[in-house]
Amino acid sequence: MASHSGLLTIMERAARKAAPRLRRDFNEVQHLQVSRKGPADFVSMADKRAEETVFEELKKARPDWNFLMEEGGEIKGDPSKPRFIIDPLDGTSNFLHGIPHFAISIAVEESLANGKREVTTGLIYQPLTDESFWAEKGRGAWLQDGRLRVSSRRDLSEALIATGIPFLGHGDFVQWSRIFGAIAPQVAGIRRFGSAALDLAWVAAGRYDGFWESGLKPWDAAAGMLLVREAGGFVSDFRGSDKSLDRGEYLAANEGLHSKLHKLLANALR
Numbered sequence: 001m002a003s004h005s006g007l008l009t010i011m012e013r014a015a016r017k018a019a020p021r022l023r024r025d026f027n028e029v030q031h032l033q034v035s036r037k038g039p040a041d042f043v044s045m046a047d048k049r050a051e052e053t054v055f056e057e058l059k060k061a062r063p064d065w066n067f068l069m070e071e072g073g074e075i076k077g078d079p080s081k082p083r084f085i086i087d088p089l090d091g092t093s094n095f096l097h098g099i100p101h102f103a104i105s106i107a108v109e110e111s112l113a114n115g116k117r118e119v120t121t122g123l124i125y126q127p128l129t130d131e132s133f134w135a136e137k138g139r140g141a142w143l144q145d146g147r148l149r150v151s152s153r154r155d156l157s158e159a160l161i162a163t164g165i166p167f168l169g170h171g172d173f174v175q176w177s178r179i180f181g182a183i184a185p186q187v188a189g190i191r192r193f194g195s196a197a198l199d200l201a202w203v204a205a206g207r208y209d210g211f212w213e214s215g216l217k218p219w220d221a222a223a224g225m226l227l228v229r230e231a232g233g234f235v236s237d238f239r240g241s242d243k244s245l246d247r248g249e250y251l252a253a254n255e256g257l258h259s260k261l262h263k264l265l266a267n268a269l270r
């Protein structure tokens with residue numbers, strides 16, 4: 001049985017506080033006010049209200065910390081203090097289409113002595129299933145109070161792989177198609193459910209055997225990346241290094257499948 005830290009209790013309380021309104025908005029989605037940030041990049045009152053609630057709760061508990069939020073942008077103070085990274089609603093397209101697959105993602109990033117930053121706590125909360133995926137650096141990844149492990153499948157032919165497909169005005173369709181062409185014929189199946197945060201949480205939970213997507217933002221992937229690593233999985237960019245994680249390129253899987261997928265990717269991108 002895992003008992004999480006005080007910080008995670010605060011994060012989970014913030015997510016749970018935003019959840020009832022999200023559930024209500026989801027059930028009355030046709031009445032929601034929606035606007036567009038880019039060609040297919042929609043934002044609704046539900047995204048904004050959820051972010052406000054999460055922000056207010058976290059701000060009350062940690063008034064001097066920094067914030068990076070998908071809708072509200074950055075709140076910068078003392079750079080030596082940790083930073084909350086918030087996606088109040090990951091899977092807005094699903095949400096707006098009445099598809100019950102979306103989550104709140106909250107991560108905490110700390111400053112290291114060498115000036116670099118590192119994600120040390122992550123929470124992905126799914127309001128409709130009441131599932132709370134969480135991880136703390138060095139303390140493992142968990143679903144509620146059950147320890148998570150990435151899948152142990154070794155064969156590509158048995159692997160179920162998730163991806164995110166570029167969408168109108170966002171991402172490199174040619175690169176995605178090339179990678180898809182290299183991976184799809186080798187694996188048991190490909191899924192695209194539309195929430196990068198849940199994709200990563202599900203890799204951590206061993207539901208998916210792997211995941212790749214490019215064009216992700218820190219709020220999509222920060223909590224999920226820690227979950228996968230703490231569940232014993234590997235996360236890298238498409239070249240197998242850490243360098244392009246900041247550019248939003250993610251490949252995640254267990255160790256064996258990660259190296260196989262990475263080879264397929266490297267060939268496809270040559």
Ligand code: 2AM
Binds near residue numbers: 040168
């Ligand atoms: P969002 O719902 O928080 O905006 C996966 O492809 C990621 O891209 C999702 O985590 C999603 O985050 C984001 N995204 C934004 N617009 C999208 C769209 N039209 N289709 C799919 N994903 C979209």
Ligand code: CA
Binds near residue numbers: 041043092
């Ligand atoms: Ca969005």
Ligand code: CA
Binds near residue numbers: 089090196219220
């Ligand atoms: Ca997102």
Ligand code: CA
Binds near residue numbers: 047087088090091
């Ligand atoms: Ca979002």
